[in-house]
Amino acid sequence: MEFLSGLINFLLNVYSEFIIGFFIFVNVFYFSMYTISFGAIITYLRRHMFCDYRVITQSELTPAVSILAPGYNESATCVESVNSLLKLNYPTAEVVFINDGSKDNTLDVVIKQFDMVKTERVYIQTIATKAVRGIYVSQNPQYRNLIVVDKYNGGKADALNVGINVSRYPLVCAIDADSILEDDALLKVAKPFLDDESVIAVGGIVRIANGCSIDRGKVTEVRLSRKLLPSFQVIEYYRAYLSGRMGWGAINGLLIISGAFGLFKRDIVLKCGGYKHDTVGEDMELIVRMHRYCRENDIPYRVDFVPDPVCWTEAPETLKILGRQRNRWHRGLLDTLLIHRKMFFNKRYGVLGLVSVPYFVFIELFGPVIEAVGYIAVGIGFYLGIVNLEIFTLFFVVSVIYGVMFSVSAVILEELSFHRYPRTRDLIKLLVLGIVENFGYRQITVWWRIKAFWDYWRGVTTWGTMTRVGFKK
C-alpha cells in the first residue's frame, strides 16, 4: 500500500510538471498566433480600404467560378438554396447542383421549378466517382447558369467530386447546402486569387446564424442567440477563425478550410484527385493533400484566409447534436493526421511539417486528453489527500484566466475589425460568456473529443470502411 501511494505520488508529480510545461508552451504558442493574426487583420483592413468590389463585378477578366451544391433528400429547401446561389453577386458563375441519389423527389422538384431538360453533355471524368445518371440544363434563359447533375448515391465527397468533374470554370466553390452566403461572399474570397496568382485555395469565416433574422435566404439583422449553447459557439468560432486561422493563413500553414464555404483552383484539385470519400474529415483532408501536392512538386503556392464574415451557418442547439458534430470533427482530424503522418516534423514540408501538423497533433488532437488526465489526476490526488490545495487553486485560477484572456481577446479582435453585432448588449453578453464558458462548457467539449478517439478506434477495427455509411444521414 505504501509503495502504491508512493508511486501515485511520483506519477502525479511528474504529470503536474509535464502539465505546467505543456501549459506554458501552449499559451506562448497561442499568444504568438494571436499576434500574427492581429497583424494580418490590420493589413487586411488597410488593403480593403482601397478595394472596390464593384470593379470585380464589372470586369470580364475576373476568373469564372463554378459553385458546387451537393444535395441529398432536400426537396423542401433545394429550390430556395439554388435560387439564392444564382443570385450571388459575381460576374461569371455557374451553379452545379448535384443530386446525390436522393430517395425523395428532390430531382423532380428542381427539374420542374427550373424547367430543366436532359442534355448530352460530355465531361472528362478525371476523378473516379459513382456513375452519373444524367445532366440537365434549363430551357429558361434566366437559369442558363444552372446545371443539375443526377447521380447514384455516394456521399458528400463523391457528389462534390462529380461536381468538380462536370464544372467548366477555373475556380470551384464548395458549399454546404445549409449555409447562407452573403451577397458579396464570392467577390471577397475571389480577391486573393486576383492579388496573387499562386493562391490555390481560400477559406472564409463561418459565422453562427442562430438568433439572427433571416429573410429570403439572407441575414438581415445580426443578433446573438438567446440560447446559451449557440452563444458559446460564437466565441469558439471567433477564437478558431479570427485568432487562429487568420494567423495560420498569414504564415501559409492553414490546414483547414471549412466545408461550409471554400474556393479552390480546379486544376490543382483535379491533380490531387479531389475529395477523399472514405474519411469523415474530407474538407480538411483535401486541403492537407493540396498542400502536400504543391510542396512535393515544388509548386509555389498559397492557401489564404479571408477574415470578412461571408458565410452563415445554423449551429446545433442541443447538446446531443453538438456532441455528435464535435465528435465527427475530431474523428476527421484524427483520420487526416493519420493519413498524412508522414508530414509530422518533416523538414521537407516547411512550415507545414514543422509547425502546423505538430500543432494539430499536440494541441488540437491530444490537448483534450492531456486536460482530461489532469482532471482525473486532481481527483485521485484529492482522494488520497496528496494534492496541495494552494498550488492547485493557483494553477486552476491561472488556467481560467488564460482561457478568459484568449476568449476576450478574440471578441476584441472581432469588435475592432468587423463589429458585426450592432448592439452593445450582445457585446457585453459575449464578454461575460467568455468567462462562463470555462466552467462546464469547456469540460464538455473535452469529453466529446476524447470520446471521438474511442469511436474512431472502434469504427476502424469493427466496421472498417463501412463506418462511412453510418455517418451519411
Add this chain to the structure above:
Amino acid sequence: MIAVGSIGLIVSKVRSATIETKKTKRDIATHAALNQYLFTEMPGKDASGHVESISKRLEELLNNLSFELDIKKNSYNNTRRHSLKRVMLKLTTEVTGETRFRLTLAFEYFDFVAEENKAMQDSRWWLRAKGCKNAGLMRNESCLPFLERCLDDDNDDVRIEAAQSMLDIGGVQTLSPILMRLKDMSPWMQVRLSKSIFGFGEHAVVHLVEAMRSPYPKVQGFCVEILGMLGDVKAVPTLLEYIEYAVPYVKHKSLIALGKIGDTRSIPIIQKFLHSPDEQLRIDASKAAGSLSSPLLAYDLHWMLVKDTMNVKLAAGEALARSGELGVKSLQYAINLEDENVRMVALQFLHEAGVPVQASQPQGER
C-alpha cells in the same frame, strides 16, 4: 488587464455609435449645401465671353459654400471640412458630366488636392495608396508627377492605385507610358485597369499595340487580351507579328484574341497552331477557330475531333458546331464513327447547336 480591456471595448462601442450617428447627420447637412453648388443652373450662353462669366459664377457659389459650412482654408482639423471631403469623394464615383466637373473644381478650391499630393509621399504605404486613389478621384493634373513616382513603389496596392489614377486623370495618352513602366501585373491590377481602358474604347488600340513592345510577358499578355476584347482589326498585324516569338503564356492569349477579333488574315496562323505539339495551344487554337467560324478550318478540326486527346476533342467539337454547314456535316459524320468518345462529343455539340439527330442508335446509355 482583461477587465480594463473589456470595459474599454464596451465604452468605445457605445461612443462610436453616437459618433457614427453624428457623422451621418453632419454629412447629410453638408450634402444639402453641396447640392446647391452642384446644381445651380448656369446662365445661358451670352454672346461675349460666356466662359469667363461661368467660372466667375462658380467661384461665387464656392465662396457661398465655404461660408455656409464655415470652412477656413488653412485650418485642416475641421470636422466640417472632413465631412465635405468625404461626401465629395463619395459623389465622384456616382456622377459624371457637368456635375463631375464642378466637383473637380471644388477639390482644388478647398485645397484638398495638395493634401493628397503630400499623402503620396508618406512613409506608410496605406496612406500613399489612399493618396493615389483620392488624387484620381479628384481629377487634378497637378497630381500627375506624384502619381508617376508612385508607379515604382514597392507596394502592390500603391502601384495599382497610381496607375489607375493616372489613367483617369491623364486619359488614353498615358496608357502606353504606364504599361511600359510596369514590370509585373497582378490579375487585380489587370481587372482594375481594364475597366478604364474599355472606357476609352477604340482609342486605346493604338496605345495597347505600342505597349506590346514591353519586354514583360504579363504586360504583353494583358495588352493582347484587351485587344481581343476590344475586337479591333487594327490590332491583327501586330498580334500576328508577335505570336511567333512570344512566350507560351502570351501565345495562348494571342490565339484567343485573334479568334475574338475574327479577321480572316489570322486563319493561316491558327491553322498552324492547330497542329502544334502543345495540347493547350491546340485547344486554344480550336477555340479561336470556333470564334472565327470559318469553313476553311473545318477539315483540320475534324481531324482533331477524331484523333486527338479528349480535351482537344471537346474544343474541336465545339468549334465545328460553330463552323457552318461543313462543320455540322463533319459532326454528323462523326456520330457514326466507332470511337465512343468521338460519338459522344459530336452528339453533345449537335444537340447544343439544335441540329436534329436521327435517333437510330441508342446513345448515352452508359
Add this chain to the structure above:
Amino acid sequence: MAEKILVVEDDTNIEQLVTFKLKNSGFQVYIAHNGVEALEFLKKNTVDLVVTDVMMPIMGGKELVIELKKNPATKTIPVVMLTSRTLEKEIVEGFSLGVEDYIKKPFSPQELIVRIKTVLARSKSSPAAL
C-alpha cells in the same frame, strides 16, 4: 400637376443627389430604401415612375421589377434602373424584365432628368403599351 416619382435607393448619398435634382426639375419625389419598402408604398399610393437601384439589402431592384410586373395595378408603371453592374448581359437581362431605361453608374444627373422625362413622355403617349 407635378408627376410623382418613387426613388428606391439604399445609399443616402445617391438618394439625396437624385431627390434634389428631381425636385429641382419640378417632380414630386418619394423615397424607399429597398424593394420591400417600395412595394409597401405602392400598395397605398400611385406614382408615375419608379427609379430603382439594383443592389440593395433585403430586396434588390430586379426582384422589385419582377414583383411590379406581376401585379396588374403596378404593371404599367415605367421603371428606370440605376446600376453599377455594366456588363452587357446584365443590361440585356434588365431590359428583358421589362425595365424602361437603364442608367449606368456613374451617371450624369442632367442625363438622368432628360431620360426620365423621355420615359414619362413615352408612357403617356401610349398608355396602353405595357
